[in-house]
Amino acid sequence: MSASFERLIDGIIDALQSHVVPNSNDDFVRGQVFSAIYALNGLKLAADWKVGPLLEQLRLQDDTFAAVKRLADGMAHPETPATPRIRGDTSDAAAVEALRDDGDRRLGQLLLWASGEEARAANPNAATEIERLLRRAICDQLKIELATTPKSMLQQIAGGERDGGAAQG
């Protein structure tokens, strides 16, 4: 979930057109590839990232911002957004993704602050606790992302091998 959905589809289509089609002399295989390109173009118009995992990450970030505010207890710290950042249901994955990315940057600023000299001097116990909280929350957020990541196929991808006993997806 790093590249945008549209960027990923464009990349797949270009890779098929530039590398697979010119190297295939089999009409049936070429037909399959062009069909896949057509289907991908359709997906680009109709589909998007699943919004569920993004919303889950967003909620986790919101909880973290609220906890930091509570633990900071008057210490001056980098700005945190008013939470919750989204109320009710939303299906706009791009908007949620943008909020998640903005949340990551804010979490980064908070983590650098909490582990820095200024926060340590102001309240060492609170700073340590906030640092731990942030690290744990960021790892939990990564876990959500890992749940939507297929198993590695590094061996096949790096070597171009057909077999290798790796994941199906």
Add this chain to the structure above:
Amino acid sequence: MQEAAKQSDDVRDAVPEPARPAAVNDDAVRTALAQHLSRIFGSRTEIVSFGRKSSGFSWITYAFVARSAAEADRKLILRVGPPNGLFAPYSVLPQVYALQALHGSGVPVPALVSAEQDGAEIGFPFFICAHIEGDVPAPWAASELDPDHKRAIAQQFIEILASLHRIDPGVTSFASPQQGEQRAELRAIAGWRASLARPTARYYPLLDWGGRWLHDNCPQPPRRTIVHGDYRIGNFIEHERKIAAILDWELTHLGDPHEDLAWAMMPTFNARSRKLYGVLERAEVIDLYQRASGIAVSDKSLAFYEAYALYQAAAIQMCAVRAFEVDRFNDMRLAVMASQMPSIVRAFERALEAAA
């Protein structure tokens, strides 16, 4: 990459850029290569059996035979730094220094034939070296070789690393361009931090924070040595149960020898095993290395460099993310690398916890 990038910046400042083609064209390279070798050999040289050996993301490797009336056929390797490679712009200098300095030492390297940093004749930075007979093992595949064979190779691999770290860098070409006020290890960390700070769609807070932690907690090296920078299974040629050459010196720099040891033991490069090449236990590796190098391995430094190895791996993956998302380089392997970021970042966080 860190030193290579720095050095190539230096070179760019010093030498006017020749007009370069935007991408590497194999036919044009072959023609230019024939002209180049004809000039340096002093007789008309023909290039035969010319072909790419790899489809990697970085340096492009060609194998070929140089044929001239003056002498017997020579099997050679050409490596070219492409303008759109993952770590472009490239410098040929670390590899040239390494091949020159290590020739005839206890570290087997291919003999250097020719090199050009400005790439005037071929259009890109390049070097030519001798072809070495043998096989390159795949680091991520469980090998079919028998364990005794692998054990013999793994032991040689560590003994060669020890030989590399025993060399006094002060008497090699590495010393002069890397002098500066900042410690070499900190320069390397700063290079990766700068690379990670380049804008991409995705920002990973743990990498930002972890980069600062690494910079603030970098241990003093037991001795500053030549560091290969990518010393792992897959970066050597083995032939008849013997390591015939150590390859890929593009990340070579001065630094802490623990860096190479930690990188070599990463499970990623050992078919996900905690054992080196799937056969040599960690304690055996350390014991063998200490005896062969005379350098005492510090648990704390090794833990630091294990975290640093994952940080570097994350930074390299982010170069791929950037190439796909920002530079619109449509190689789907780059997009796949992006999807591995969460697992690398989590592993990095755990490694930092262990190192702290």
